[in-house]
Amino acid sequence: MGVLSKKITVLAGDGIGPEVCREALKVLDAVAERFGHEFEYDHQLMGACAIDATGNPLPDATLQACYHADAVLLGAIGDPKYDNDPSAPVRPEQGLLRLRKSLGLFANIRPVTAYDVLLDHSPLRAERIQGTDMLIFRELTGGIYFGQKGRTEDGSAYDHCTYSREEIERIARLAFQAAETRRGHLTLVDKANVLETSRLWREVVQQLAPEYPAVQVDYLFVDNAAMQVILNPKQFDVILTENMFGDIISDEASVIAGSLGLLPSASVGSSVALFEPIHGSYPQAAGKGIANPIATILSVAMLLEHFGLLQEADTVRAAVQKALHDGVLTPELNADQPHTTEQVGSYIAFQVAERLESPLYRENIEVGLSTII
Ligand SMILES: NC(=O)C1=CN([C@@H]2O[C@H](COP(=O)(O)OP(=O)(O)OC[C@H]3O[C@@H](n4cnc5c(N)ncnc54)[C@H](O)[C@@H]3O)[C@@H](O)[C@H]2O)C=CC1
Numbered sequence: 293m294g295v296l297s298k299k300i301t302v303l304a305g306d307g308i309g310p311e312v313c314r315e316a317l318k319v320l321d322a323v324a325e326r327f328g329h330e331f332e333y334d335h336q337l338m339g340a341c342a343i344d345a346t347g348n349p350l351p352d353a354t355l356q357a358c359y360h361a362d363a364v365l366l367g368a369i370g371d372p373k374y375d376n377d378p379s380a381p382v383r384p385e386q387g388l389l390r391l392r393k394s395l396g397l398f399a400n401i402r403p404v405t406a407y408d409v410l411l412d413h414s415p416l417r418a419e420r421i422q423g424t425d426m427l428i429f430r431e432l433t434g435g436i437y438f439g440q441k442g443r444t445e446d447g448s449a450y451d452h453c454t455y456s457r458e459e460i461e462r463i464a465r466l467a468f469q470a471a472e473t474r475r476g477h478l479t480l481v482d483k484a485n486v487l488e489t490s491r492l493w494r495e496v497v498q499q500l501a502p503e504y505p506a507v508q509v510d511y512l513f514v515d516n517a518a519m520q521v522i523l524n525p526k527q528f529d530v531i532l533t534e535n536m537f538g539d540i541i542s543d544e545a546s547v548i549a550g551s552l553g554l555l556p557s558a559s560v561g562s563s564v565a566l567f568e569p570i571h572g573s574y575p576q577a578a579g580k581g582i583a584n585p586i587a588t589i590l591s592v593a594m595l596l597e598h599f600g601l602l603q604e605a606d607t608v609r610a611a612v613q614k615a616l617h618d619g620v621l622t623p624e625l626n627a628d629q630p631h632t633t634e635q636v637g638s639y640i641a642f643q644v645a646e647r648l649e650s651p652l653y654r655e656n657i658e659v660g661l662s663t664i665i
């Protein structure tokens with residue numbers, strides 16, 4: 293792959309979003325420095341910050357910038373002032389859902405990895421999780437999050453869940469294809485004993501299965517899956533599931549890695565792809581320098597892979613492994629010798645840029661990174 297020039301729309305968002313995005317862009321700059329690529333960043337508003345500035349969680353300028361970008365990098369959105377006000381007329385999350393729908397991002401891909409050096413950081417037993425490597429395909433533009441919602445005259449509330457065959461088939465095909473390139477095992481997580489939409493998911497997956505003879509398919513009810521993910525995560529290769537189940541199961545699966553701050557994601561579909569950590573805006577941590585930027589940095593690795601820059605993606609992942617190995621980690625993973633969000637990002641960026649001989653780097657190593665930029 294030659295030298296590339298790419299335009300990336302950056303939606304830093306709210307809470308810790310700007311902090312983790314800053315570090316991810318630092319790493320992307322390091323990739324540009326080492327490999328000669330050019331990345332141009334177009335910062336736009338989305339979420340609570342966009343409501344504050346324009347009254348709209350997804351201003352038209354933001355959407356247009358995303359349409360015209362080669363990729364989108366998102367931090368996180370959300371603010372307690374909306375979470376704590378059930379009757380708020382406009383919400384940051386509406387912007388995110390509308391963005392996903394508008395960009396046709398129907399598949400959200402969330403890898404879950406147990407890192408050997410972090411085995412002790414998971415509350416789960418090391419022998420239980422060691423070697424876990426699963427890929428969750430979460431449907432992202434349908435289901436209950438997008439169905440009609442409202443209140444009835446008697447004061448009840450409803451959220452409708454709908455799925456069409458087409459919505460299921462297009463993500464199921466991506467999941468089958470991924471399973472073919474991995475360990476050949478696909479698990480559909482649903483609630484087909486109760487939900488009609490889940491029965492349609494099973495039907496569609498069963499109809500597609502003969503086209504992918506190298507893939508072994510099995511089916512698991514979501515309540516059982518929630519337990520199995522913790523009890524025996526190594527049994528999973530590719531998990532395919534609908535929007536809400538995937539949202540919940542993937543946050544749960546982050547305890548295998550050791551922190552929600554470690555899990556990246558890629559959202560793909562009919563046009564531009566979007567990359568974001570799976571976590572939210574973690575408002576309690578905003579401005580404190582304690583948010584783990586690795587989920588966003590690994591989302592950048594997925595972005596590079598999407599551009600076909602495989603060596604660059606591997607370089608970022610190797611730099612992350614080095615930070616994990618060297619204990620250059622935020623407090624939730626290294627309470628004894630915590631590093632700040634910025635220190636972790638800088639350390640990873642230094643590894644990527646191979647600026648290992650620079651005096652600044654050496655000085656930072658010598659002082660235990662306490663003065664890293
Ligand atoms: N994609 C997005 O932008 C998402 C936005 N949200 C929004 O975020 C806000 C907060 O929601 P919560 O339920 O508290 O979820 P959250 O994901 O922001 O935080 C949950 C917990 O995960 C841990 N955590 C999250 N990110 C971390 C990081 N980078 N480093 C270390 N630890 C981390 C913290 O212990 C935190 O208390 C809400 O407004 C919610 O709507 C929630 C999920 C996704």
Ligand SMILES: CC(C)CC(=O)C(=O)O
Pocket residue numbers: 385388389437539570
């Ligand atoms: C607005 C929510 C659906 C965001 C979320 O929790 C997620 O995408 O993981």
Ligand SMILES: [Mg+2]
Pocket residue numbers: 539540543570
């Ligand atoms: Mg979520």
